[in-house]
Amino acid sequence: MKLSFNSVFSLFLVFSFQLTSCAQPQKSTENKQEPIQKEEPKTIKTGADRTTAYLPLLKNKNIAIVANQTSVLQVLQRAEVAPNIMGSKMVQHHLVDYLHNYEGINVQKVFAPEHGFRGKADAGEAIADGKDIKTGIPIISLYGKNKKPSPEQLNEIDVVVFDIQDVGARFYTYISTLHYVMEACAEANIPVILLDRPNPNGHYIDGPMLEPEHTSFVGMHPIPVVYGMTIGEYGRMINGEKWLANEAKCDLTVITLENYTHQSTYSLPIKPSPNLPNDVSINLYPSLCFFEGTNVSAGRGTDKQFQIYGSPYLEKTGFSFTPQPNEGAKHPKYKGELCFGEDLSTHNRLTNLDLSWLKKAYEQSPKKDFFNAFFTKLAGTKKLQEQIEQGLSEKEIKASWQQGLNDFKKVREEYLLYE
Structure with a gap:
């Protein structure tokens, strides 16, 4: 087929325009930066918050709860946000109140640690037994002469729930209370469900190791002053290292945390004792x-x-x-x-x-x-006082701890639940 001169000339113009267009510089997108979307840190969920993980274990059981003012959980509750409009919000409940009102769970008694159930007593102050004004549930003190639940106090109890906020220091006595509760329950063949909580001092490990001859209620186990474990991990260590009397082993279930690592910063919503206000x-x-x-x-x-x-x-x-x-x-x-x-x-x-x-x-x-x-x-240990009296530098004192700390870290690894 022959093309006319006008047709050929038209094709030439179209082809030339396409070449010119291709030669035009295109806007580059290589250096265009999209705004960086910062990922919001996920909220830490405590063991107590994870109700679906432990409520089935308590159904139709007689339970005792080891608790104080820190034993709270967040519950999603329907609420009226405007006339004829229903919404939902998180509401704080005390664990004892929550379980007491839960159908099919029979809370028979509460065990209270140092500072008492409401956390207002002095350090070292004797705490009397009594009744909770709100629920009428008997409260038994685990501080003073009675640090360990007796067989009579555990009579007809099917499960013990432990939920107390710790601060990660060896001389803070809530881990000693945990020891005695685990020991008593091991002897009575009663399982313990421990609702784990973050350790606000879980980001480091330091201090002298406790020597066996200096064991007391402010230091029961061969660990450093700051041990970098949650109370749930610590309970696993008590069992695993056979620290209970006669090397007994407690039937322990830890309800773990969500969105937590040992480097997480965690601000306690309630002061754990009267003299730790913030x-x-x-x-x-x-x-x-x-x-x-x-x-x-x-x-x-x-x-x-x-x-x-x-x-x-x-x-x-x-x-x-x-x-x-x-x-x-x-x-x-x-x-x-x-x-x-x-x-x-x-x-x-x-x-x-x-x-x-x-x-x-x-x-x-x-x-x-x-x-x-x-x-x-x-x-x-007696060594720390001696070292200070001798005028050793902080660096020299800390150097004397290193072997013990290194050994402890190896043992600790076995019981960790979080990074």
Whole structure:
């Protein structure tokens, strides 16, 4: 087929236009950056929050609950958000109230640890048995002379539920209460369901190892001061290391956390005891609690408990405080006396045990009266006091812990439930 001159010329123009168009620079998308979408951190769910994991285990059972003011859970509840419109919101319930009102679960008694069921008693204060005003359920103290549930107290109990917020320090007595509850239940062939909670000091491991000759209720096991485990993981270690009397083994079920790692930051919604009022005090507690075994106040009787330290004997600095009786400290050290020291309430989050304040206070105080017998129980060894008295540096002292810490970390690995 022959093409006319006009047809050929038209094809030439079209072809030329296409070549010109192809040669035009195109807008590049290579360097175009999409906005970075930050992934919101997932909310940590406690063992208590995970009701579907443990309610079936309690159905038609007589149960006892080891609990205090921290034993709460979030429950999704329908609510009226506007006239004729229904929505839902998370509502906080105490575990005892929640289970008491749950059909088919019979809560027979509550066991309360140090500081009592409502968490208002002084450290070391004897707690009387009683009844919960709200539910009428009997409350049995596990502090004082009765630290371990008796066979009579466990009579006709099918399951024990343990739900208490720990803070990850060896001398905080809730892990000692866990030991005795597990031991009593092992002897009575009663299973324990432990509702796990985050460890706010779970991000590091540090301190001297407890020596067996210094075992007490503020230190029952050969672990460092800061052990980096949740209370659920710790319960597994108690079983696995055969620390219960006669190497008994408790039938233990841990209801695990969701969205938690040992490096997670976790702000406690309820203070775990009267003298740990906030995140700063909880973080400083492992380092400042050593002052409980000295003539220095750690702030009891103030509103900055375990965030300050001082005594009348320290150098007069720009900071001072005067302890007075308050909730959790009816008879504080140096009641009504002016104390000098340091305010640490704005200190950065610690990732290790800090001995600098203890050493500084020792150097400024009358030496013969600085330590008391409780210090060795807190340290779990006599060596720490001796090292401070000898003037060893913090680096030298910590070097003496390393072998024990390394050995502990290897044992700890076996019982971890989280990264």
